[in-house]
Amino acid sequence: MPGATHDLIVVGGGLIGSAIAWGAGRAGADVALLDEGDVAHRAARGNFGLIWLQGKGVGAPAYMRWSLQAGHLWETFAAALVDETGIDIGWRRPGGLQFCFSDEEMDGRRRVAEQTRTDGGDIAIELWDRADVLDRVPEVGPEVVGASYSPLDSHVSPLYLLRALQEGLQAGGGTYLSGAGVAALRAEAGLFVAETARGPVRGRRIVIAAGLGAADLAPQLGLSIPVRPERGQIVVTERVKPFFAYVGSGVRQTAEGSFLIGSSHEEAGFSEGTDVATAARLCASAVRTFPRLAEVNVVRLWGSLRVMTPDGKPIYEESQTHPGAFAATCHSGVTLCSAHALVLGPAIADGVLPEAVASFRSDRFHVQAH
Ligand SMILES: Cc1cc2nc3c(=O)[nH]c(=O)nc-3n(C[C@H](O)[C@H](O)[C@H](O)COP(=O)(O)OP(=O)(O)OC[C@H]3O[C@@H](n4cnc5c(N)ncnc54)[C@H](O)[C@@H]3O)c2cc1C
Numbered sequence: 001m002p003g004a005t006h007d008l009i010v011v012g013g014g015l016i017g018s019a020i021a022w023g024a025g026r027a028g029a030d031v032a033l034l035d036e037g038d039v040a041h042r043a044a045r046g047n048f049g050l051i052w053l054q055g056k057g058v059g060a061p062a063y064m065r066w067s068l069q070a071g072h073l074w075e076t077f078a079a080a081l082v083d084e085t086g087i088d089i090g091w092r093r094p095g096g097l098q099f100c101f102s103d104e105e106m107d108g109r110r111r112v113a114e115q116t117r118t119d120g121g122d123i124a125i126e127l128w129d130r131a132d133v134l135d136r137v138p139e140v141g142p143e144v145v146g147a148s149y150s151p152l153d154s155h156v157s158p159l160y161l162l163r164a165l166q167e168g169l170q171a172g173g174g175t176y177l178s179g180a181g182v183a184a185l186r187a188e189a190g191l192f193v194a195e196t197a198r199g200p201v202r203g204r205r206i207v208i209a210a211g212l213g214a215a216d217l218a219p220q221l222g223l224s225i226p227v228r229p230e231r232g233q234i235v236v237t238e239r240v241k242p243f244f245a246y247v248g249s250g251v252r253q254t255a256e257g258s259f260l261i262g263s264s265h266e267e268a269g270f271s272e273g274t275d276v277a278t279a280a281r282l283c284a285s286a287v288r289t290f291p292r293l294a295e296v297n298v299v300r301l302w303g304s305l306r307v308m309t310p311d312g313k314p315i316y317e318e319s320q321t322h323p324g325a326f327a328a329t330c331h332s333g334v335t336l337c338s339a340h341a342l343v344l345g346p347a348i349a350d351g352v353l354p355e356a357v358a359s360f361r362s363d364r365f366h367v368q369a370h
Contacts (some may be wrong), residue, residue, distance in 0.1 A: 004030075004032075004202070005191060005202045005203065005204070006029075006030050006031060006032040006175070006201070006202065006203040006204070007024075007029040007030045007031065007203065007204055007205065007349065008021075008024050008029045008030070008031045008032070008203055008204070008205045008206070008207065008348065008349060009031075009032050009034065009192060009194055009201055009202075009203035009205070009206040009207070010024070010031060010032070010033045010034065010206075010207045010209055011034050011182050011185070011194060011206065011207065011208050011209060011210045011213075011214075011217060012034070012035065012036075012208070012209040012210030012211055012213065012214065013033050013034070013035025013036075013044075013166065013176065013178065014035075014042055014043060014044035014162075014209070014210075014211045014333065015043070015044040015047075015158070015161070015162060015165075015333035015334060015337055015340075016209040016211070016328050016329065016330065016333050016336075016337075016340055017033060017035070017207070017209035017210065017328075018033065018044070018162055018165035018166050018169070019165055019333075019337045019338075019340035019341040019344075019345060020207055020209055020328060020340050020341070020344055020345040020348060021033040021165070021169050021174060021176075021345065022081075022165045022166075022168050022169045022172075022174075022341050022345060023340065023341040023342055023343075023344065023345020023346050023349075024345040024346060024348055024349035025168075025169050025172045025173070025174040025345075026168075026172060026345070026346070027345065027346035027349040027350070028349065029349035030173070030174070031169060031174040031175065031349075032174070032175040032177065032201055032203060033166070033169060033174065033175065033176045033177065034177050034180040034181075034182055034194060034196055034201060035176070035177065035178045035179075035180060035181075036178075036179075036180070036181040036182075036210075036213065037178050037179045037180075037181065041211065041212050041213070041229070041270065041272065041304075041305045042211070042304075043211060043304055043305060043306055043307055043333065044158065044162050044211075044333065045158070045159060045162065045304070046232075046234070046272075046302055046303070046304020046305075047158050047232075047304065047333075047334055048158075048232075048234060048252070048260060048262050048263050048334075049155050049156050049157060049158045049161075049252070049254075049260070049334060050096070050153070050154075050155050050247060050249070050252070050334060050335065051070075051071060051074055051091075051093075051153065051154040051155060051156060051334060051335045051337075051338075052096060052153055052249065052332070052335055053067055053068060053071040053096075053123055053150055053152045053153055053335070054096060054098065054112070054113075054116075054123065054125050054148060054149075054150035054152070054153060055098075055112045055116070055125075056068075056332065056335065057119070057121070057313075058112055058115045058116060058119065059115065059119070060119075060313060061119040061120055061121075062356075062359045062360070063313050063314070063360075064116070064119050064120070064121045065120070065121070065356065066314075066336070066339060066356050066357060067332070067335060067336065068121055068122060068123055068152075069339050069343070069356060070335055070336045070337070070338045070339035070340075071123070071152045071153075071154075071335070071338075072152075073338035073339055073342050073343070074091065074093070074154060074338045075093070076338075076342065077337070077338035077341055077342055078091035078156070078338075080342075081161075081164045081165070081168060081341075082164070084164075084168045084171065084172075085164045085167050085168045085171065087160055087163060087164040087167065088160065089156055089157055089160045089161045089164050090155075090156055090157035090160055090254070090255050091154060091155070091156040091161075092154060092155060092156075092247075092255070093151075093152070093153070093154035094154070094155075094245050094246045094247055095149055095150060095151045095152075095153055095154075095246055095247070096149065096150050096152075096153025096154070096246065096247045096248070096249065097128075097133075097137070097147045097148070097149050097246045097247070097248050097249070098147055098148045098248070098249045099133075099140070099144050099146075099147045099248060099249075099289050100144070100145050100146050100147060100148070101143050101144060101145060101288065102145060103145065105145075106127065106145060106146050109125075109127060109146075109147075109148035110127055112125065112148065113125035113126075113127065113148065123150055123152050124150065124151065124152075125148050125149070125150050126148070126149045126150075127146065127147075127148055127149075128146055128147045128148070128149055129145075129146045130144060130145055130146055132146070132147075133146060133147050136246070137244065137245075137246065139243050139244065139290050139291075139292060140289060140290065141287070141288055141289060141290065141291045143288055144288075144289060149246075153247055154247065155247045155252055156334065157254070157255070158334060161334070161337065165337075165341070177196070177198060177201070179197060179198060180196040180197055180198045180201070181196060181197050181213075182194045182195065182196050182210070182213075182217060183195050183196070183197070184220065185206070185208075185217055185220040185221050185325075186220065186221075187221065187322050187325075190204075191203065191204060192204070192205070192206040192221070192322075192324065192325060194206070204324065205324045205325070205326070205348065205349075205351060206221070206324070206325050206326070207325075207326040207327070207328055207348055208221070208223060208225065208325070208326070208327045208328070209327075209328045209329065211227070211307045211329070212227055212228075212229055212270075212305060212307055214227060214327065214329055215227050218327050221319050221321070221322045221325040222319040222320060222321030222322050222325070223317060223319050223322075223325060223326075223327040223362070224315075224317075224327075224362040224363075224365075225309075225315055225327050225329050225362065226309065226310060226362065226365060227307050227308060227309055227329055228308050229268075229269065229270055229305040229306065229307070229308070230265060230266065230267065230305065230306040230308045231264065231265075231266040231267075231268040231271065231272065231273075231303050231304070231305055231306070232262060232263035232264055232265060232266070232303070232304055232305075232306055233262065233263060233264045233266070233274050233275075233278050233279060233282065233301060233302065233303045234260055234261065234262035234263045234282075234301070234302055234304070235260070235261040235262065235279050235282050235283055235286075235298055235300070235301050236258050236259070236260055236261075236298070236299055236300040236301070236302075237258055237259040237261070237293065237296045237297060237298055237299060238258065238296060238297045238298075238299050239256055239257030239258050240253075240257055240258075240259070240296055241257065242257060243290075243292075244259075244290065248289065250262060250263070250282075250285065250286070250289075251286045251289055251290070258299075259286070259293060259296065261282050261283060261285075261286040261293075262282060263282070264278050264281075264282060266278070268303075270305065271303070272302075272303045272304060272305060273303055274301045274302060274303045279298070279301050283298065306331050307329055307330075307331060307333075308331055309329065309330075309331070309365075310365055311364070311365075312331060313330070313360060314328070314329060314330030314331075314336070314357070314360050315327060315328070315329050315330070315360055315361070315362045316328050316344070316353055316357040316360045316361075317353070317360070317361045317362055317363075318352075318353055324351060326348055326353065327362070328340070328344065339356075343356065344357070
């Protein structure tokens with residue numbers, strides 16, 4: 001609330017900021033969550049809703065461990081959130097399938113499974129041949145040669161998830177301010193001050209978790225969040241009788257019956273636009289997986305911007321020039337939401353970053369001049 005001094009200001013009411021705010025609030029901090037409003041770029045409202053573990057962090061063991069920790073925490077996290085808010089966030093863990101259409105693709109998945117074991121990931125990735133797939137998912141098309149399967153993959157309704165985090169924060173006494181875009185940040189008299197469209201907000205600690213808006217804000221407190229947009233388009237079909245009980249890496253059936261088909265990876269600057277050619281490509285791929293989708297009507301298509309760091313891994317750091325100021329960003333904010341809520345938020349409320357994220361500082365991008 002403008003005027004009050006909060007324990008923690010969280011800048012950005014997307015999935016990352018809302019999860020940290022909820023977790024810090026539950027840990028006893030008085031939290032103010034500042035959000036820009038409807039004009040903002042918000043991946044939190046345009047994503048695919050997967051909690052996807054198989055293959056995550058291959059070749060980057062710390063990222064893999066952090067993702068797996070998140071995967072294991074989802075059950076506890078979802079139960080706590082639903083219990084607290086009464087909002088069914090639609091979290092289900094049927095296990096995930098990445099379908100393959102050639103032997104080369106199967107070999108690729110085999111390598112991912114092997115590398116995951118080498119990197120120490122305690123995640124079982126099974127390889128299913130066509131007969132195995134047909135046993136469990138008889139509707140797949142004739143071109144599917146197999147799939148990789150992980151029991152840890154799950155999905156959630158991203159919009160209900162976001163709503164539950166923000167309502168839970170407020171029910172616990174925290175403050176959510178929308179229309180409170182932060183124009184400037186500064187340190188003053190031992191406090192952090194966020195200049196917002198609704199007036200200044202003061203706090204003892206601050207986290208910048210403003211997605212694509214973080215790049216400009218972070219340097220003001222000695223932090224660095226070099227993120228860029230990457231567009232993803234998602235196609236939504238009409239509701240159909242459930243026939244795909246698992247979750248697929250690019251196709252999933254929601255609890256309501258719609259299929260989500262996605263998502264593209266495009267360099268389109270800050271444009272959230274859509275185009276028919278991309279939608280057609282996404283649909284063709286989904287029909288290759290499930291031929292009966294050819295008979296199903298498309299009802300919606302949207303574009304949304306991913307928040308990408310240069311190496312695709314998260315950034316978590318505390319400012320060296322302004323202790324008590326933190327930054328957090330990542331490109332899999334749904335997957336990592338449980339760890340942000342149950343581990344990162346409480347730790348930041350205590351003024352420290354968890355050991356698990358110690359290697360994710362932005363100075364890994366600094367090139368030494370010789
Ligand atoms: C097409 C697509 C599909 C995806 N699918 C998945 C998936 O299946 N699984 C997965 O794990 N992740 C997925 N993601 C990624 C996931 O959505 C993001 O990682 C997550 O939403 C990022 O959260 P964020 O809070 O950093 O950013 P955002 O969700 O973009 O939120 C940023 C927030 O900061 C606010 N803000 C910005 N600037 C300011 C400011 N100056 N002052 C105040 N507030 C500000 C904005 O209003 C916004 O609410 C997908 C993303 C896209 C685009």
